[in-house]
Amino acid sequence: MTKDMNFSIKAPAGFDFKRTLNSHGWCELLPFEWVDDSTLVRVLDLPEAAPVTVIVKGDRRALSVSTSRRLGKRALARVESDMRHIFRLDERLEEFYASIGDDPEFSWIARDGAGRLLRSPTVFEDLVKSITTTNCSWSLTRKMVTELVNNLGREAADGRRAFPTPEA
16 A cells, blocks of 8 residues: 655745635535545646545645655645645735725735635636536536546546546
């Protein structure tokens, strides 16, 4: 049996893990799985390797990331890059916060660490998910995305599936 890997990624000042997860419904669409109040599971499709299941916990200081198996340097760098992208850790919001800080209706945004939206690791996945939200109920969106993932996504060792690639 292969062992998992654990590492952490420092979060920028003002980051809020739960608020980012709750920013909109993406955390409810496969291959994201919001397990509980503090855990997100995600299957990542690695270009040069099999898909890997990633478990992410977080707070205001860091993301704690566990992978379902040991990864080589290139795959590990890809997982870290994807996590930084998904949670928008490299986006600086100071200018945005400063521009709304004096408005009493919006001052809570900076105070509460809001402003980041959870996103997918690829523009393709975000685009497909956006299309599936158009002119239909949320339950239908969830059904369409689930069918895409379950029928076209590559399978990780634990049976979960990644989001399909454009080639699928």
